[in-house]
Every structure is written in C-alpha cells, then in structure tokens.
Amino acid sequence: MALIRWLLFALLLTLPAAAVAVGIEVRDFDDPVMQERYRDLTGSMRCPLCENQAIGDSDAPISGDMRDRVYALLQDGKSDTEIVNHMVDRFGEYILYNPRLENRTYLLWGIPVALLLAGALLVALIVRTRRNASAASLSADEQARLDELTKRKRSS
Incomplete structure (x- = not known):
C-alpha cells in the first residue's frame, strides 16, 4: 500500500514537468479564482494556427503568445471582458468559439x-x-x- 502511495505521489510531481515537455507552460497564481479565470479565458479562445484547438491546449507559438498576453492582462487587473476585447482587437473575431451578436x-x-x-x-x-x-x-x-x-x- 505504501508503494502505491509513493508511486502516485511521484506521478503527481511529474505532471508539471510533463506539461512543460509537451510545450504548454504551467502558470502560477496566488489566487485560485485567478487561475480559474485564466483557464476559462484560454479555453474560450481558438488558436489561429490550429483552428479548432483552444489556446490553452495548443503548443503553437502563437498560442503561447496569446497565453502570455492573457496572463499579463490578468496580472494587470483587467476584467474578463477587457481581456477578451483586447484579444479580439489584436487577433480578430475568429478567435472566439462563440461569436458575439453584432451587426x-x-x-x-x-x-x-x-x-x-x-x-x-x-x-x-x-x-x-x-x-x-x-x-x-x-x-x-x-x-x-x-x-x-x-x-x-x-x-x-
């Protein structure tokens, strides 16, 4: 039983390293709410290169840039709406999985x-x-x- 616990603990320690090996960086947040906002925002935006993959799941360089921008805007205290508007202004309406109702x-x-x-x-x-x-x-x-x-x- 102790061996199983030890193996599970070792596996949990290697998960962040596995994420980095895949090419998706792990972000550290002091606030779990901020981390959830980051996860929601990066999951709601489409990678312009991968087309049907969220930026949070993509290892494309453009997705890395978009994740960096979302992280920086969250650290600056921007609201989700401000972040989405900024990303749409920079990358276009295409990045939204759910397009806005506009003219x-x-x-x-x-x-x-x-x-x-x-x-x-x-x-x-x-x-x-x-x-x-x-x-x-x-x-x-x-x-x-x-x-x-x-x-x-x-x-x-």
Missing part, C-alpha cells in the same frame, strides 16, 4: 431561425394543399357520402 453576425445567428421558420411554413403549405386537393378530387356522390359520415360521427 456583422446577425446573419450567422439568424440563418438557423430563418431556415426553421421556412421549413415550418413549407410543411404547413404542403399539408394545406394536400387537404384541399383531396377534398376537391371527390365526386358529388363521394362528397355527399363523406358529409353523411361526418354528420353521423358528430351526432354520436
């Missing part, structure tokens, strides 16, 4: 809603057309029989 992004956010409404309208028109077409295709005798059956159904 430029209305189309991006509106297309799914417009397609959903257009699909619902199309289904309603098809149902209405088929209902009218089936009623119009009945002969006079068939229509009279249908009316008689529906009256009988309503009265019972």
Whole structure:
C-alpha cells in the first residue's frame, strides 16, 4: 500500500514537468479564482494556427503568445471582458468559439431561425394543399357520402 502511495505521489510531481515537455507552460497564481479565470479565458479562445484547438491546449507559438498576453492582462487587473476585447482587437473575431451578436453576425445567428421558420411554413403549405386537393378530387356522390359520415360521427 505504501508503494502505491509513493508511486502516485511521484506521478503527481511529474505532471508539471510533463506539461512543460509537451510545450504548454504551467502558470502560477496566488489566487485560485485567478487561475480559474485564466483557464476559462484560454479555453474560450481558438488558436489561429490550429483552428479548432483552444489556446490553452495548443503548443503553437502563437498560442503561447496569446497565453502570455492573457496572463499579463490578468496580472494587470483587467476584467474578463477587457481581456477578451483586447484579444479580439489584436487577433480578430475568429478567435472566439462563440461569436458575439453584432451587426456583422446577425446573419450567422439568424440563418438557423430563418431556415426553421421556412421549413415550418413549407410543411404547413404542403399539408394545406394536400387537404384541399383531396377534398376537391371527390365526386358529388363521394362528397355527399363523406358529409353523411361526418354528420353521423358528430351526432354520436
């Protein structure tokens, strides 16, 4: 049992070294809230080089620069919004995984809603057309029989 504890302890000591070996530096924060903010910010921004990887997970040099900038801005006491705005000003809107709702992004956010409404309208028109077409295709005798059956159904 002591051997297992010793091995787990040794493994925990090597994790920061493994992160450095991979190329992702480990940041030291005095405040755990600040560390969580750093983790959230670096996880919410996309690496411009890797395209679909967060800067916190990427070992690309540009991601290292972005992490350094986030760290420095956090140390300067900037808010999360100020940091995100600074990073967007420097690297562009592309780095955000969730684009902001602005004049430029209305189309991006509106297309799914417009397609959903257009699909619902199309289904309603098809149902209405088929209902009218089936009623119009009945002969006079068939229509009279249908009316008689529906009256009988309503009265019972």
